Amino acid sequence: MSAHLMAIMAKNLLIVESPAKAKTIEKYLGKDFTVRSSVGHICDLPEKGLGVDIKHNFKPDYVVSTDKKQIVAELKKLAKTAETVWLATDEDREGEAIAWHLYNELGLTAKKTKRVVYHEITKSAIEDAIKHPREINKDLVDAQQARRILDRLVGYELSPILWKKIKPALSAGRVQSVAVRLIVEREREVNAFLTAPYYKVVGQFIANNIKFKAELEKRLISEQDAEGLLKKLVGAEFTVKSQEKKPSRRSPSAPFTTSTLQQEASRKLSFSVAQTMRVAQSLYERGDITYMRTDSVNLSQFAIDGTKDEVKKLYGDKYVHTRTYKTKSSGAQEAHEAIRPTNFAVKEIEGTDQETRLYDLIWKRTIASQMSDAEIEKTVLTISQSAGEEKFIATGEVISFDGFLKVYTESDDETEDEEKEEGTLPMVKENQKLEMAEINAMQRFTLPPARYTEASLVKKLEALGIGRPSTYAPTISTVQKRGYVLKETKEGVERKYKVFTLKGKDVTSVTKTEITGAEKSKLFPTDVGIVVNDFLLSHFQEIMDYNFTAHVEEEFDIIADGKLEWTKMLSKFYSPFHKIVETTNANKERAAGEKLLGVDPKTGKNVYVKIGRYGPMVQMGATESEEKPRFAKLRADQHMESLTLEMALNLFLLPRVIGTFEDQEMSAAIGRFGPYIKHGAAFYSLPAGNDPYTVTEETGIEIIKAKRIKEIEKTIQVFKHDPEIKILKGQYGPYMTMDKKNYKIPKDKDPAKLTLEECLVMIEEEKKSPRKKRGFTPRKKKTES
């Protein structure tokens, strides 16, 4: 190394986890410090194989992850020439482990290494951290090793059982399997729910020329009750019996954590969990917000001062109320701040629509968290009537001081109907007579529990202490990728309901219709998800227990306190667990959720439904019999639990030979993309109105011919010497196609006159040239604040 290079080499190397963080901290520390990042974990167990030597006290086999080799090499080089290496990874279990892996992999010595921690990225916090270095906390590292290895043992011992017993490439794990369980159980609750009708009675009254609504204090069960009450109320007198005023307050919600941000972005902006994280990541990288993977609701003093100034400036002193919030979730490790804007004076940012909306949400939530309570005056009016004992209740809310509501209110998870009758109430006196405008008794229906959305599942997982801010989004994607869960939007069905109305002296009734049971982006379990869940639940009760994570977390804490050896904890868990793995494996029986549906009347053979290698299917005939059984896949809209013998027999009718054309057989079936006709190796979609069960040879031929004519119309040129290359007319103009890939044709060329050579050259060139990024919108750089 040259002397010149040595001279500019910094004395200190400080390593953090995130590159964006490194940039910020480098600015705070000045030229004596080089700040780099590890970009997360650098070491892990190998992907292939268990990577844990169980016989030798769970000795882990750590390897540098392939995508981190370069980073490690670079850090190693810098570490060699530095006088002091500062390990500034996050102050939590995982951060401590990263520091420990860095120490080992970079070949550091205790003498030249210092471990520092901070909870917020502010100049004073970093400088303070540098003043108080410590050593790596091996107990905390051991707690991480216990966590890591337990997860590996569970995941890598359970998954292969599923491959063998149910179908290949499935997976199980401490987090994902419980997430699936929640969804399966919720679905069963919804399906078992018996909806009960009732009548909700709402009167409209007038006092001092103001019309307001009041609800009967109890629900009525039957139609007779509803109609009977209204008839009884004909000509009755309505009187204010009492009026009660109660002042109350409402406080703002805590600043955002990962989980609450995901929930609010889902409710207010309809973002998926992954989308929220993607957008937040880009805001973070640009320096607009603090770190987005956090379980802390804490704000730095700098941030509290910042919000205070902003609130004072925008709304005045009266609205300022600084507060500190306490974390509710039990597993929280609080290595970071809450998610907040880095500069409160920036009310709006430049960026994509999604970025500006998410930033706006974060800004408002943070600002509101440091504002005064809203003061609300609640009024409850009780109305009695002369025809009987039944009373009506009107509730009104008057906001006497808006406080934080000026900026932000948290949303609820939406529920069907159930809206409250609230509004402005007139000023009345006790015993004041009221004019009755009309009274409605509307039929309503009790609601089943709500299916999970991505965000409400995250909320539930967090409440159970399962998963971490960095894994909520990936977990949701995993259970969908494995085919355990589907995110679906379903149209509802029509339902009739009755409304009785008392107006003047008449009681009338009408029947109306409404849509019920519609679902938007809800999580549904698949057949595979249900079968896997039931299998795991029947053999691995402990892992599937909603409290399993909470229990092991308690033990990890004891390890971190230095009061329990991590290998002892693991061995106590592993021996009984592994025993069940072995006995389950030894049992030859498959666990494909097989169910006998009945007997085929034509052949007398048994018809089963079960999970096959490619998903749910029906089977006719036993696998042990001489004759090979017949199989057919379930359709996308069919479920194992509700499949009948009749539906199963129908599935065996396809594919159906409908005739021949040009000496080749034509058959009709239903595929992934709907009904089709197969002719030789070619597929032809059945146009709407044709049924694969009844379509005739004649229609089949017509469909094939029509498709051929379309093909010809689309074709501009085919080359005799190389029929693989074609020039076609597409949606966006002419293009070339070869090997199922499409290539563009320059606008100045006549597609009908291109030669084969010219085409080949253009294809080669496009293959070589790197593709341009699309959908990229340049953003204005934010001015330094």
Place this chain on the structure above:
DNA sequence: CAGTGAGCGAGCTTCCGCTTGACTT
């Protein structure tokens, strides 16, 4: 784009948690 499915047995699949890019129709 749309196929498959037992059994035989080769070899493949898989966890959670920490972090970012490099990629498309």
